[in-house]
Amino acid sequence: MTTTLYVPGDAAALALGADAVAAAIDREARRRGSEVRIVRNGSRGLFWLEPLVEVATSSGRIAYGPVAAEDVPALFAAGLIDGGDHRLRLGPIERLPYLARQRRIVTHRVGIVDPGSLGDYLAHGGGRGLEHARRLRPAEIVEAVTDSGLRGRGGAAFPAGIKWRTVLDAAATPKYVVCNADEGDSGTYSDRMLMEGDPFGLIEGMAIAGLAVGATRGYLYVRSEYPHAIARLEAAVAAAAPWLREQSVDFAIEVRKGAGSYVCGEETAMLESIEGRRGQVRAKPPLPAVAGLFGRPTVINNVITLASVPAILAEGAAGCRDHGVGRSRGTLPFQLAGNIRYGGLVEVPFGLSLRQLLDDFGGGSRSGRPLRAVQVGGPLGAYLPASQFDTALDYEAFAAIGATLGHGGIVAFDDSVDMARQARYAFAFCAAESCGKCTPCRIGSVRGVEVMDRLRAGDSSQIELLRSLCDTMRHGSLCAMGSMTPNPVLSALDHFPEDFA
Amino acid sequence: MSLLPEPDFGTPAADADGASPPLTLAIDGIEVVVPAGTSLMRAAALAGVAIPKLCATDCLQAVGACRLCLVEIDGRKGTPASCTTPAEAGMRVRTQSPRLTELRRNVMELTLSDHPLDCLTCAANGACELQDMAAAVGLREVRYGLAGAHHLADPRDDSNPYFGYDPAKCIVCFRCVRACDEQQGSFALTATGRGFATRIAAGTGGSFMDSDCVSCGACVAACPTATLIEKTARATGSAERAIATTCAYCGVGCGFLVEVDGPPDTPTIVRMTPSKQGQANRGHACVKGRFAWGYATHQDRVVRPMIRARITDPWREVSWDEALRHAAGEFRRIQREHGRDAVGAIVSSRCTNEEDYLVQKLVRAAFGNNNVDTCARVCHSPTGYGLGQTLGTSAGTQTFASVDKADVIVVIGANPGEAHPVFASRLKRRVRAGARLIVIDPRAIDLVDSPHVRADVHLQPRPGTNVAVLTALAHVIVTEGLLDEAFVAERCERQSFADWHNFVARPENSPEALQAASGVPAARVRAAARLYATADNAAIYYGLGVTEHAQGSTAVMAIANLAMATGNLGREGVGVNPLRGQNNVQGSCDMGSFPHELPGYRHVSDAATRTAFERAWGVDLLPTPGLRIPNMFDAALDGSFLGLYCQGEDPAQSDPDTRHVQAALAAMECVVVQDLFLNETARFAHVFLPGSSFLEKDGTFTNAERRISRVRRVMAPLAGMADWQVTLALAEALGYPMQYRHPSDIMDEIARLTPTFAGVSYEKLDRMGSLQWPCNDAAPAGTPTMHVGGFSSRPGGKGRFMIAQYVPSDEQTTSRHPLLLTTGRVLSQYNVGAQTRRTANVRFHAEDLLEIHPHDAEQRGIADGDWVGLESRAGATALRAEVTARVQPGVVYTTFHFPESGANIVTTDSSDWATNCPEYKVTAVQVRRLARPPARAGGAP
Amino acid sequence: MNAAHLIRMANRIGDFFVAMPDREQAVRDVADHIARTWEPRMTRDLRAHVAAHGDADLSAIVREALVRLPP
Amino acid sequence: MEVQEGHGLAAIIRRHGRRPDALLPILHEIQETHGHIPADLVAPLAVALGLSRAEVHGVVSYYSHFRQAPPGRHVVRVCCAEACQAVGAEALAEHAQRRSGDLTIEPVYCLGLCAVGPAVQVDETHLHARMTPEKLDALLARLERAS
Secondary structure (H helix, E strand, O other): OEEEEEEEOOOOHOOHHHHHHHHHHHHHHHHHHHOEEEEEOOOOOOOOOOOOEEEEEEEEEEEOOOOOOHHHHHHHHHHHHHOOOOOOOOEHHHOOOOHHOOOOOOOOOOOOOOOOOHHHHHHHOOHHHHHHHHOOHHHHHHHHHHHHOOOOOOOHHHHHHHHHHHHHHHOOOOEEEEEEEEEOOOOOOOHHHHHHOOOHHHHHHHHHHHHHHOOEEEEEEEEEOOOOHHHHHHHHHHHHHHHHHHHOOEEEEEEOOOOOOHHOHHHHHHHHOOOOOOOOOOOOOOOOOOOOHHHOEEEEEHHHHHHHHHHHHOOHHHHHOOOOEOEOEEEEEEEEEOOOOOOEEEEEEEEEHHHHHHHHHHHHOOOOOOOEEEEEEOOOOOOEEEHOOOEEEEEHHHHOOOOOOOEEEEEEEEOOOOOOHHHHHHHHHHHHHHHOOOOOHHHHHHHHHHHHHHHOOOOHHHHHHHHHHHHHHHHHHHHHHHHHHHHHHHHHHOHHHHHEE | OOOOOOOOOOOOOOOOOOOOOEEEEEEEOOOEEEEOOEEEEHHHHHHHOOOOOOOOOOOOOOOOOOOOOOOOEEEOOOEEOOOOOOOOOOEEEEEEHHHHHHHHHHHHHHHHHHOOOOOHOOOOOOOHHHHHHHHHOOOOOOOOOOOOOOOOOOOOOOOOOOEEOOHHHHHOOHHHHHHHHHHOOOEEEEEOHHHOOOEEEEEEOEOOHOOOOOOOOOHHHHHHOOOOHHHHHHHOOOOEEEEEEEEOOOOOOEEEEEEOOOOOOOOOEEEEEEEEOOOOOOOOHHHHHHHHHHHHHOOOOOOOOEOOOOOOOOOOEOOHHHHHHHHHHHHHHHHHHHHHHEEEEEOOOOOHHHHHHHHHHHHHHHHHOOOOEHHHOOOOOHHHHHHHHHHHHHHHHHHHHHHOOOOOOEEOOOOOHHHHHHHHHHHHHHHOOEEEEEEEEOOOOOOOOOEEOOOOEEOOOOOOOOOHHHHHHHHHHHHHHOOHHHHHHHHHHHHHHHHHHHHHHHHOOOOHHHHHHOOOOOHHHHHHHHHHOOOEEEEEEEEEHHHHHOOOOHHHHHHHHHHHHOOOOOOOOOOEEEEEOOHHHHHHHHOOOOOEEOOOEEOOOOHHHHHHHHHHHHHHOOOOOOOOOOHHHHHHHHOOOOEEEEEEHHHHHOOOHHHHHHHHHHHHHHEEEEEEEOOOHHHHHEEEEEOOOHHHHHHOEOOOOOEEEOOOOOOOOOOOOOOHHHHHHHOOOOOOOOOOOOHHHHHHHHHHHHHHOOOOOOHHHHOEEEEEEOOOOOOOOOOOOOOOOOOOOHHHHOEEEOOOOOOOOOOOOOOOOOEEEEEEEOOOOOOOOOOOOHHHHHHOOOEEEEEOOOOHHHOOOOOOOOOEHHHHHHHHEEEEEEEEOOOOOHHHHHHHOOHOHHHHOOOOOOOOOOOEEEEEEEEEEEEEEEEEEEEEEEOOO | OHHHHHHHHHHHHHHOOOOOOOOHHHHHHHHHHHHHHHHHHHHHHHHHHHHHHOOOOOHHHHHHHHOOOOO | OOOHHHHOOOOOOHHHHHHHHHHHHHHHHHHHOOOOOOHHHHHHHHHHOOOHHHHHHHHHHHHOOOOOOOOEEEEEEEEOOHHHHHHHHHHHHHHHOOOOOOEEEEEEEEOOOOOOOOEEEEEOEEEEEEOOHHHHHHHHHHHHHHO
């Protein structure tokens, strides 16, 4: 009898040696004459346990981790194939508290299915959303998405249904669906995990979007820093094409590789990049929903947003709508990153407090020192001091404290952090990644670095100029790159003034 | 920046689609009504409120880069840029507040933190938008200090002869890049790098001269600082005043502002900038009009009259009076000795309407014959004939702006990118916006494949077979049921249509049957015909590649047939549009410069017309046609034509079969040449009268869209008299005084005697900018689009189809002359080069080259750059070869801008059957590799 | 004037109109075209050439038209 | 215009088609083949796609991923973004920059390995997590030995 073993092929697992583990398992199984099938699944997102090996047994999938290649012979000796006991044995995977306490909806197949197998996808409930959507009129699909309360998960949190409605109502043709997979925010990796762990879910979401707005072409723009995700998606797109055809869904997807530009995560810069140009931001209006890719009406949503759609169509809008708080409906896959003990993916409904995530899931800092600051929402997000850790994780609550939830990335810093240095870095990052189109961002970012250098050298008179510069950038910039760079700077200055003295 | 107030509304006018009603909003409390799609910045400008701006200008799409134009809108968060925010009904916008002042000042502070503080020594001082805006936002200090990162040491690029690029002054507003992309369509500039390192670069980051820059100057005009600035302006600083005038190069007729300093009669020209109010060019220009004006004051200018008894004698400078008396005496002597018809004149399409009118009047009234012809004879005379026969009016049917409404554009026998660059930019813009393009040309001209423009169909006929291709297109339209039957039934003659229909439907006129003659694959002809005939709006543009053929007139009629058959006449976006070679080809034809027509294209045999002119001029007029230019030369060799007044024209270089022309000129007894320079024809002249450039006189030019525009005097004539004054003086010396105090008096007479010009006056031109004829009581504001509702000049208002049967040219390849030579222009040079060769434009094109296909070159052992001999039955010359696949095998190509290359030594006497327009475009030749450069290429006597 | 040129020009005019279906009209059109565009001495010299050397070099339609030309 | 077969550009363009929006995918392929974007390919590429040379140059120079000169034998990218900073990335990057030799060392802003930083990427596809100066030295030494 063949035993199925799961060794994640997720980039983080690979970075921790998963390939060597898989090879060792294969070698050991051959040596022992055990018939095993190794599935390179996505990661469950419990990264301190990666490489996390699972074995399918009659009593479910039993986890072991973190497994090093050297551990493999001993694991086999301990009866790995049957879920045998070993110091690395974690038990049935679903019962790990970190997972059990989550509410995985959009990521529920990640780490479970074989991302290279369409059959496995369909066997795990994939395809039902599209099947349902095919029986609906476009307006009904849009209505379902609107009803769910789904808001864009990329950061701007714009209601997806309204955006789709605009594209559906636009007269111009052809129309396009563009998936923003340019997940450039530090501290975020849920898009990457989904693309690597459940690519068909994303493709199905895009196809449903196509049906909803009348688009027959989709583009999946993935940053070049994600080569493994790109490879996964290209294989999945090829595998899904005949499946879509069989269902008479006229929708073709092209995977586009970015080329190292953070701004290309901004939707209009991304469109420029897909069209073959410099990734400079376009002024809005017109909105991409009216005049987007190649000047045509275009749905642009990020990975998690689109991947949320199949479940909404398959299970009904309530599945999303009934979770969360206030206007933040559904769940968000948060990502614990940086100096955190149990870093990983935590999909939970909106409304938990930041502290719950940091402590209950994250287990405090990796270094063991007290957490001093947390940056939420990527490099343009504010730094929160411990006094704000009780803020509820919902869009409006964060906006109320001048912060942003963004894409759900949470980067923890311990008390060794120099917040003035982080403020300088915010400008430096902006200088490195500014598209160069608008003056406040192009020149302001560089002047910001210079001001911070003078300030850190002891010239406290620069604080007034720093605030003035931040005001200019915030209110004068063309896009979020320039206008949000002041968020980390000013939050650092306001919450940690001692570092600027 | 120009000195005449040309208001900048910040963003272009909204496309008035007519679907959305205008909307009302309030700017700083001022209510303003604007079309939907108007930006807040433009709405404010319309309300008289100026919002600070740097990256916005109303000839370019807004990008929202400089962030100076921020405003506040009631009920909205934030401070959006007014250039990229569309106006909405009921909006209440504030453009001034302490908050906005602070923001703008702080943004400006960032801009200036990377800009040299050298205003007082800067060439743009006083005419710098950055300077103006810094003042407008009240910036007084830059708090960031001088120690930060900057680009002040970036090296200057002065490679272009006319303008320099100083990146140290660049504020990265992208206006230059956008101007190159949107206005010019060359895409020669780009931003490189990103963030603070973003810089503007030409080409791949090298110098402007190494890039694809065509020196149109759009970037220079767009630059708000001295980053891109004319070298002349750098040398002189800003000008004191500007004079609006019209370009004297091609038939586009661009409006320009001549910026000058110094005394009114002898000013220094600082620069010429294209005028946004120029209705043909809307602020755009090309390298010739924009920069190549230095010839006007070139040291080669002849400014004293000269005479000599024999052409072998040296010239003798004389007074105006003596020169004119000598010329008049000689003309009268010749007429006494050889008859009234032994003298005549050639008028120039370079001169003004008023001057052309005067010369034909001099010939008809003072010489007493009809021996007057224009250099339009050798370019667009078939247009006059062909369109007159079919549509009833000898002129193009549209405005240039009409191309914006075309869905399919056919370009046949024209290379607008080189010859009509400003129109080409407009055409390319339309193609980039989605219009389909059909190119019919033996060569792969730049429209066939250039950045963002690619022809949907390129038909490559063998030279001389246009009619075969056009008839094949007609065959497809007729036999595949693609006719606009309603249009034909309502607007065209029934019988001529039936005859034409039967003719083109014949099997021998199918693309398949004609493929052997034209070399164009039948399938491509069919594709082109379907594309053209099924478009909502299809427009045809053509040039000398249609007219300068033995069947030039036939081809023009074939084109008119196509337009009538498909209903593509009488509205915007359609039509038949000749691209005129010279600035005033249309005008010189309009002014009665042809030997068989009085002003307004009225035949000399028409008694009523003649009577009107006889009354006005107080003379009797001949009812029979006079000699055309080639007939003049034949008659000269025959001994019956011995006196010629040749104004602004150089037939010894520009006319075909040079040896024949030179022999004819040498046979004459009195040749009077009036020109800026001692040209080739002057070598055969007995009297030389100094000409005046367009900068030295008042007058009007009429461009290819029938647009009459003013030419205004910028300086006093260098020789003391403008051309029109010289003609007056000559007429007086001939005993026929004419009384005009100013060219406007001449125009008034033209208007009185010419029904299509009845409504034209200088007063109205000054008021309206320009007028397109017909302009009269029926159309007081002129006529942008011809033939709306009917062909009013045709009997019954019906268009006439003309059978256009393909007849092979006499110029056929033989074993002695196995290749076909065709000719054309390059962008930087102009015709015989008399002007452009006397400017830095020679740096762009220093010699004429012979383009030859690699296959033909290989057979002859010719490598790129080799000297080759070019020989036809008319003559032989030598030039260097350029081996290129732009030409097809069997075809060679050259330009004719340099006398030493002598292209017209090899062109023959073959000409259009109807008008004698020379067949420049087809000459059977042989090409041989020369072992060494010729002693003097050209070999003229 | 150069007879070869005149003959060639005349024949070229004939080549155009010969394609018209109404022969009678076509002949008239050739004559009319010459009358309206040729200077009188050109017609005169062509006639003189024909008188002296015959009309063998002229195409049929031009021969017919020449007869119709007003004197 | 014929594109020289020698660079393999013709085949790449044939595969992508003559459309301007194929520029980035084609540049990626060129860089995969040559390690950088050779300057002499800019003009033929522009012609093939109906773009200008300036536009292609502008695009190549904009994206940090595209190189205009050949890199070292291996490219080592050290993540310098916040999540990695929080666990010592800056010191690691400074440490890496001090190395010379036949390797190209450059910063990268996020590899999506934010829970297991500091992260390092070698030659596009080889990833390394929880990097320390010592582990990096060993890795670089291994790479240098291999080349």
